[in-house]
Amino acid sequence: MRGIGAVFPPSVSIDIVRFKKRAIRILIIFNAAVIGSAARHNRRVNFSCLKMLFRPTSILICAISASAFAQENKPAAPPAPSPSEQQPVAKVEIRGSAEDYDPRRDDTASKTVIGNAEIMKYGDTNIFDILKRAPGVTVIGNSIRMRGLGGNYTQILVNGERPPPGFSLDNLPPEQIERIEVIRAGTAEHSMQAIAGTINIVLKKVVAKAQRDVRINTSYSDQQRNLFVAGTLADRAGNLSWFANPVMGRFLMDSAGEGLDRFIDPAGQVTKLRDYTRASTGDNTFVGFSPRLNWKLPDDGQLNASAFISGNRNEFNNASAYVYRTGSFNRIDYADVTTQNAGRSRNAQGELNWVTKLAGGKLDAKLSASSRSSTQTMRSRSVTADRAIRYRNDSDTEEDSTTWSTTGKYTRTLFEGHALATGWEYNRQRNDDDVLRIQGRLGSEPAPVRERFEPVVARYAAYAQDEWNVTKDWSMYFGARWEAIRTDSVGTGLPSTRSKSHVLSPVAQTLFKFPDKSGRQLRAALTRTYKAPNLQQLTGRRFYAEENSLFTPDGGGNPDLQPELANGIDLTYEHFWAPGAVFSVGTSQRRIRDYIRTLLRQEADGRWIWRPVNSGNATVRTLDVELKFPLKAVMKEAPGIDLRAGLNRNWSKVDGVPGPDNRLDEQIPLTATLGIDYKGGAHSGGASLAYRGGGPLRVSAEQYRRQFLRRDLEAYWLWKFTPQYQLRVTASNILGEDSHEYQRYVTAAGAEENVGRRPESARISANLELKF
Structure with a gap:
């Protein structure tokens, strides 16, 4: 809704009640669209499911009505003066500035943009800390989730593309990030492999001023010790x-765990019982270098190169x-199992980006390639309690991966109020894995087994989209994206396999702003997204467990x-009621077909195996509430304090699994966050409390799990000694919550249970930044 002139003059006055009715009518129309979509795709409409969507929608209608009521009950304006009393009015031309533009408020596509200024405001040292403040995002360790969904339902992109193999978000300094886009509903411009949503990290290209700095970060807990050093050299000369x-x-890890396994027969008697303790240590060292160049070409063109x-x-x-x-668990009950892993890897990536004007529009094209090679050795020993039997499981693995891709986007305005765009994407990844395995009892001479796996994955896509400003207060977005994936796999002792799939994904979004300048607005989206199986799920390769x-x-x-x-629908009501303040409430539904779940089965030879299968349909619903504001929005003389709160309630149901608790695997049913941030002169600080709900989970007719609730309390303090030097100290997991599993x-023969606990402690980290 920016950059395009209004169709109607600002002098047109429309009654607020008519717009309230129109807003409610939009909600009703989109709810009716869900019924039509369900009828087309499922042939039978599940009205009990639709009732769950109408219920949160009624909350939106009430919120709109209440807000409109507040607007209608403002004091009446004084009567207008007569023509004779009116003074000549000077003609003033007002132009919008870049500072007035807010992507979350003004873009038709529903997304939250975290700019570089906000990223640097709190002195975060990694992207995971930044996203903890993003609305609708749950961060668990190094896992980023939207709508509470794990398992790759949330798409992570860097500069609009999937990161190459070996790329780690841990090693991405916040100073390199231009902005982070949290995209709630699918858009044709990005891959539609985003059932839960998309996180797009956009890196800097142009240097505004010279920059020379060094950042030293260290952290400590009972389980890990880390040291991280990064620097930035940046400058410009002319174009x-x-x-x-x-x-x-360098990251050091030293953790422990304990638990038990038991088997309970139908009579309730424990016939098998064993306790276990586990200890893990690790040492990971890495180095990296990332250069980038930008040339400004004539006529607003650019040529960018990065590596x-x-x-x-x-x-x-x-x-x-x-x-x-009690009892015996296997044919051989090993008492001690030790495993040693050592590995090395090398990664290289390069990208060229060309931006130029073409045929009255703009072309943005990219060409990139990456290569990764690694070696991994494993030495495992299993020993019985009497030391009579010793079993070895050794392997040496060499992996080589090459990827190249090209993407492009062409944009042009053809009609008044329309911003058209079309583009393409092609990506090809080839892996070559060589494995040498030696398995057998010590004392024997087991023959080495050589294996080779050569999977190749090709992805290609084309899309078109149009953003249409119908009026100055109402905009529409229409798009369609066609994507295809082909996977070829060849392996030693395995038949050659080929998997092909393609998806056509239409999407429509709309944004309606109430014309009373109150900052209230409505969003709605209809999408078709998907989640493709990953390479490991598609290949016929089998990974053997020694026990x-x-x-x-x-x-x-x-x-x-x-x-x-x-197939999904999103409805959101937003109220930007003061500078930097927003209240929003939204609801969504996703109806998933061919849901993939990993089932545990026992084969004819007695071995147990995890294997993914398509397992019918599933439904996901969410209700999201967000409130954030500076304290000065309600107290003019208040200090520089920002308050934020969020609530995300998630439901899901897998049709092919008996209830109750037949939710999607790993979905977090409830998250709630409270946060406060203070920014003064030399000192800043803040704290946040996150609550994550749990409960029982039924994965299949036989498999059960439990998710445990967790409370995470974090606090930070930032001290700016001078404009060049600053220190940030952070304490996380202050409550010292442990992890449980x-x-x-359950079968007709009885139930086998596993109970585990992994102790965790508070972690203290310090980040020193030096600018020169």
Whole structure:
């Protein structure tokens, strides 16, 4: 809704009641669209499911009505003076500025944009800390989720593309980020593999001023110790600007865990019982270098070149000790299992980006390539309690991966009020894995087994979209994207497989702003998104567990998997009631077809295996509430304090799994956050409390799990000694909450249960930034 003149003059006055009725009518129309979509795709309308969507919609209608009522009850304006009393009015021309533009408020597509100024405001040291303040986003460790969904339902992009193999968000300094886009509903411009939503991280290209700084970060807890050093060199000369970002770090890990496995027969008697303790240590060291160049060409053109080079070395050791109390769990009950892993990897990536005017429009084209090579060795030993039997499981793996891709976008305004865009995307990734395995009892001479796997994945897409400013207060967005994925897999001892799938994804979004300048607005979106199986799920390669059991099974893929398809609707009411203040309430639904879940089965030879399968339909519903505002919005003389609160309630139901608790695997049913931030002169600080709900979860007719509630309290303090030097100290997991797990598998013979706990402690980190 920016950059295009209004169709109606500002002198046109429209009664607020008519707009309130029109807003409610829009909600009713979009709810009716859900019924039509369900009838077309499912042939039968599940009115009990639709009732869950109408219920949050009624909340939106009430919020709109209440807000409109408040507007209608403002004091009446004084009567207008007579023509003779009117004074000549000077003609004033007002032009909008870039500072007036807010992507969240003004863009038709529903998204939240976190700009560089806000990123640097709080002194965050990594992207995960930044996203903890983003509305509708849940961060669990290094996992980013929207709508409470894990398992790759949330799409992560860098500069609009999937990161290459080996790319780590941990190593991305916030100073390199231009903005972060949190996109709630799908858009044709980006891949529609975003059932939950998309996080797009856009890196800087143009240098505004010279920059030379060094950042040193260290953290400590009972389980880990980290050291991270990064620097930035940036400058410009005429039309040329450049970045250079070296980075290095070392992460040490030392954690422990404990638990038990037991088998309960139908009579309720424990016939098998064993306790276990586990200890893990790790050492990961990495270095990286990321240069970028930008040339400004005539006629607003640009030529950008960037690269990323990194190296990594790691060692991880695991030890498990079992004490058998009752019965026997396997053909051989091992008492001690130790595993040593060591690996090295090298990554290189390059990208060229050309921006130019073409045929009255603008072309933005990219060409990129990346290469990754790694070696991994594993040495595992399993020993019985009497040391009579020793089993070895050794492997040496060499992996090589090459990827190249091209993307492009052409934009042009053809008609008044229309911004048209079309584009393409092609990506090809090839992996070559060579594995040498030696398995057998010590003392024997087992023959080495050589294996080779060569999967190739090709993705290609084309799209078109149009953003139409119907009036100055109402805009529409229409788009369609066609995507296809082809996976070819060849492996030693495996049949050659080919998997092909394609999806046509239409999308429509609308934004309606109430014309009373109150900052109130409505959003709605109809989308079709999907989630494609990953490479490991599609290949027929099998991963063997040395101690195969119900809770340590083998893993395998399924070349016949089809992508999950989701038809969705989003409705949102937003009120920007003061500068920097917003209240929003939104609801959404996703109806998923060909839902992929990983099932545990026992094969004819007695071995247990995890294998993904398409398993019917599933439904996801959400209700999101957000409130944030500076304290000065309600108290003019208040200090520089910002308050924020969020509530996300998520529901889901898998049709093919008996209820109750037949939710999508790993979905968080409830998250709630409270936060406060203070920004003064030399000192700033803040704290946040996040609550994550839990409860029982039924994965299949036989499999059960439990999600445990968790409370995370974090606080930070930022001290700016001078404009060049600052120190940030952060404390996370202040409450010292441990991690728990529980899973259960039930058959006619009885139930096998696993209960585990992993102690965790508070973590203290410090980040020192030096500018020169």
